[in-house]
Amino acid sequence: xxxxxxxxxxxxxxxxxxxxxxxxxxxxxxxxxxxxxxxxxxxxxxxxxxxxxxxxxxxxxxxxxxxxxxxxxxxxxxxxxxxxxxxxxxxxxxxxxxxxxxxxxxxxxxxxxxxxxxxxxxxxxxxxxxxxxxxxxxxxxxxxxxxxxxxxxxxxxxxxxxxxxxxxxxxxxxxxxxxxxxxxxxxxxxxxxxxxxxxxxxxxxxxxxxxxxxxxxxxxxxxxxxxxxxxxxxxxxxxxxxxxxxxxxxxxxxxxxxxxxxxxxxxxxxxxxxxxxxxxxxxxxxxxxxxxxxxxxxxxxxxxxxxxxxxxxxxxxxxxxxxxxxxxxxxxxxxxxxxxxxxxxxxxxxxxxxxxxxxxxxxxxxxxxxxxxxxxxxxxxxxxxxxxxxxxxxxxxxx
Amino acid sequence: xxxxxxxxxxxxxxxxxxxxxxxxxxxxxxxxxxxxxxxxxxxxxxxxxxxxxxxxxxxxxxxxxxxxxxxxxxxxxxxxxxxxxxxxxxxxxxxxxxxxxxxxxxxxxxxxxxxxxxxxxxxxxxxxxxxxxxxxxxxxxxxxxxxxxxxxxxxxxxxxxxxxxxxxxxxxxxxxxxxxxxxxxxxxxxxxxxxxxxxxxxxxxxxxxxxxxxxxxxxxxxxxxxxxxxxxxxxxxxxxxxxxxxxxxxxxxxxxxxxxxxxxxxxxxxxxxxxxxxxxxxxxxxxxxxxxxxxxxxxxxxxxxxxxxxxxxxxxxxxxxxxxxxxxxxxxxxxxxxxxxxxxxxxxxxxxxxxxxxxxxxxxxxxxxxxxxxxxxxxxxxxxxxxxxxxxxxxxxxx
Numbered sequence: 041x042x043x044x045x046x047x048x049x050x051x052x053x054x055x056x057x058x059x060x061x062x063x064x065x066x067x068x069x070x071x072x073x074x075x076x077x078x079x080x081x082x083x084x085x086x087x088x089x090x091x092x093x094x095x096x097x098x099x100x101x102x103x104x105x106x107x108x109x110x111x112x113x114x115x116x117x118x119x120x121x122x123x124x125x126x127x128x129x130x131x132x133x134x135x136x137x138x139x140x141x142x143x144x145x146x147x148x149x150x151x152x153x154x155x156x157x158x159x160x161x162x163x164x165x166x167x168x169x170x171x172x173x174x175x176x177x178x179x180x181x182x183x184x185x186x187x188x189x190x191x192x193x194x195x196x197x198x199x200x201x202x203x204x205x206x207x208x209x210x211x212x213x214x215x216x217x218x219x220x221x222x223x224x225x226x227x228x229x230x231x232x233x234x235x236x237x238x239x240x241x242x243x244x245x246x247x248x249x250x251x252x253x254x255x256x257x258x259x260x261x262x263x264x265x266x267x268x269x270x271x272x273x274x275x276x277x278x279x280x281x282x283x284x285x286x287x288x289x290x291x292x293x294x295x296x297x298x299x300x301x302x303x304x305x306x307x308x309x310x311x312x313x314x315x316x317x318x319x320x321x322x323x324x325x326x327x328x329x330x331x332x333x334x335x336x337x338x339x340x341x342x343x344x345x346x347x348x349x350x351x352x353x354x355x356x357x358x359x360x361x362x363x364x365x366x367x368x369x370x371x372x373x374x375x376x377x378x379x380x381x382x383x384x385x386x387x388x389x390x391x392x393x394x395x396x397x398x399x400x401x402x403x404x405x406x407x408x409x410x411x412x413x414x415x416x417x418x419x420x421x422x423x424x425x426x427x428x429x430x431x432x433x434x435x436x437x438x439x
Numbered sequence: 440x441x442x443x444x445x446x447x448x449x450x451x452x453x454x455x456x457x458x459x460x461x462x463x464x465x466x467x468x469x470x471x472x473x474x475x476x477x478x479x480x481x482x483x484x485x486x487x488x489x490x491x492x493x494x495x496x497x498x499x500x501x502x503x504x505x506x507x508x509x510x511x512x513x514x515x516x517x518x519x520x521x522x523x524x525x526x527x528x529x530x531x532x533x534x535x536x537x538x539x540x541x542x543x544x545x546x547x548x549x550x551x552x553x554x555x556x557x558x559x560x561x562x563x564x565x566x567x568x569x570x571x572x573x574x575x576x577x578x579x580x581x582x583x584x585x586x587x588x589x590x591x592x593x594x595x596x597x598x599x600x601x602x603x604x605x606x607x608x609x610x611x612x613x614x615x616x617x618x619x620x621x622x623x624x625x626x627x628x629x630x631x632x633x634x635x636x637x638x639x640x641x642x643x644x645x646x647x648x649x650x651x652x653x654x655x656x657x658x659x660x661x662x663x664x665x666x667x668x669x670x671x672x673x674x675x676x677x678x679x680x681x682x683x684x685x686x687x688x689x690x691x692x693x694x695x696x697x698x699x700x701x702x703x704x705x706x707x708x709x710x711x712x713x714x715x716x717x718x719x720x721x722x723x724x725x726x727x728x729x730x731x732x733x734x735x736x737x738x739x740x741x742x743x744x745x746x747x748x749x750x751x752x753x754x755x756x757x758x759x760x761x762x763x764x765x766x767x768x769x770x771x772x773x774x775x776x777x778x779x780x781x782x783x784x785x786x787x788x789x790x791x792x793x794x795x796x797x798x799x800x801x802x803x804x805x806x807x808x809x810x811x812x813x814x815x816x817x818x819x820x821x822x823x824x825x826x827x828x829x830x831x832x833x834x835x836x837x838x
Contacts, residue, residue, distance in 0.1 A: 069798065099443075100821075101818075104828065109836055411813065411815065416815070
């Protein structure tokens with residue numbers, strides 16, 4: 041069944057700008073307010089004062105989202121229906137064109153001892169150049185049974201992509217990454233009968249990798265997130281929006297590509313992302329800009345650095361607002377509270393600014409103020425409908 | 440399809456304590472605040488100040504829940520999917536092991552006049568001893584057709600359990616309790632074709648009961664809530680939690696057993712329940728403690744007694760908090776406002792306290808304060824996910 045919102049979409053001249061501060065959401069603790077509440081954000085506060093605020097649950101009550109799920113929701117795709125695995129994300133990030141039937145997984149090169157126990161899950165964070173050399177070695181020496189192709193493609197640092205291609209493969213396998221050191225990687229275990237053959241293939245591949253890499257520091261690999269290509273209705277068709285994703289990290293460009301957006305080159309950071317926005321303003325209807333350091337700082341437990349990453353975005357708001365968007369939405373794809381040092385399940389504040397949004401008496405942008413905003417509690421997947429509506433891009437429903 | 444939250448469950452050392460004050464929710468009226476707002480609860484107020492609050496809708500907007508539905512929701516089972524009838528609840532309460540195919544119903548012994556009109560729906564609240572004598576009489580004298588077994592088991596006061604056992608039975612029957620006096624009990628009416636035979640069996644049973652009890656004050660019985668055993672995924676498997684239910688009333692121990700928890704002996708009341716919690720602290724991951732007098736007082740319209748029952752729990756909070764739980768959640772299974780003298784549909788306040796919950800500026804525990812808490816409006820069935828999340832027992836969703 042076609043979904044309601046896409047069925048109501050119509051065109052308009054009004055542009056939509058979505059600013060995603062990764063892991064924006066925080067929590068108040070006994071000692072401090074949240075990062076967003078403590079950050080000096082006069083420009084976001086002004087947009088909040090002129091527009092309306094709310095908080096969103098990213099996936100569901102109590103659920104801690106990964107970045108893939110958070111972004112799919114913000115793009116208006118139900119993150120439960122449209123679950124993306126690491127394999128598909130990695131493939132999109134390195135521009136590998138997955139085909140129907142391919143099985144993809146995220147590779148971490150690692151170091152194991154003589155008995156095969158994991159010593160370092162990231163092999164001392166080997167360089168991208170070393171990673172490329174190892175991938176070439178494996179590609180040259182690996183021998184799979186007839187009809188099966190293997191691709192090992194460098195992502196960055198210790199990360200790579202594995203793709204198996206052939207008939208009858210299944211991604212219904214467990215990860216081999218034990219998640220800790222001092223133990224052996226787990227065997228790739230089929231979670232259903234159809235995956236039995238694929239599990240054996242992966243095991244044969246891993247046995248060969250172990251032999252090929254035996255003299256390297258990064259002498260083995262861990263596999264996570266076995267995945268296949270899943271059909272997704274392209275964002276530009278779904279919403280009649282010519283869309284551009286702008287980010288510095290490949291994964292977020294990959295996410296944009298998965299949903300069919302055009303993407304920027306990987307930018308050097310937020311300031312360059314804003315330049316890309318300005319340079320491409322007249323060619324698109326929808327822009328998604330991604331700020332990564334808010335999340336990285338949160339995961340490091342670095343409260344002040346997360347504040348700085350928020351304030352960096354704030355300083356560019358006047359420049360962005362002056363471009364003449366119909367709607368600007370500022371939010372995060374999940375919470376990464378510095379006191380918790382990880383993604384969390386807490387709701388994420390958002391503000392929606394635009395001519396037809398209306399204002400709600402909330403005059404600053406933070407978690408507590410946003411809870412009292414006109415939008416109240418929403419699900420992340422529904423923000424897209426509000427953006428479209430505020431841009432005059434949704435027809436009236438029902439006579 | 441497996442549900443999302445159970446699919447993300449992982450183990451942790453963090454313990455969860457759920458305190459259920461039965462019928463906790465109240466309403467503000469022209470004259471008074473709610474019972475919870477008027478109660479002196481310095482300890483719950485402190486947990487609210489350190490944690491976060493919200494209100495929950497137990498089943499759905501405007502729906503007044505029974506205790507079974509309210510508890511199933513708090514245990515994380517959708518109360519609409521997992522509806523429990525009175526028959527199954529009664530069976531669990533008296534430790535009767537229902538088998539697949541059994542039909543169970545709640546019995547109320549009653550008094551009827553010579554024409555069969557109901558004079559007293561509770562037969563003057565006969566003693567449990569009288570009840571036992573009547574059940575024995577019936578069991579000795581009743582004669583059912585070949586292949587059909589009948590069990591009549593005393594619960595307490597005027598209440599008993601009826602179980603029919605045999606092939607081809609159906610619980611799709613209407614209650615015989617007219618709900619009022621001065622009229623005859625209704626016939627057990629089949630609601631589908633499959634229940635026609637069972638309806639006739641029940642009528643034959645009732646005709647005999649009327650004859651067997653003709654010389655008693657409690658000279659007949661009313662039947663409610665025909666039900667069968669329904670498969671439920673056990674709580675300890677579903678959430679990877681070794682779980683203990685602690686209560687003074689058999690029905691709540693029965694509810695705990697239905698979902699597969701271990702249970703305490705029936706305690707003498709709240710103070711003994713807290714002793715059971717302390718004595719078993721190291722053997723379980725999850726504890727559910729039930730306080731009944733809040734509900735009984737509400738149903739009696741006794742505002743002051745409901746306050747006292749709330750304050751009794753409050754006084755034990757420091758002792759409970761000192762045990763070192765990862766998460767404490769305090770709430771009710773529904774509202775029983777004393778001014779209404781019955782269960783009601785009103786939302787129920789809850790507070791969630793724990794290291795990773797965060798605080799929200801709400802510094803007391805009552806209906807109005809809770810509405811402004813960080814959790815906002817939730818469904819009761821989703822509280823379990825928040826408890827698991829706050830205890831670090833849910834993995835990240837989506838890469």
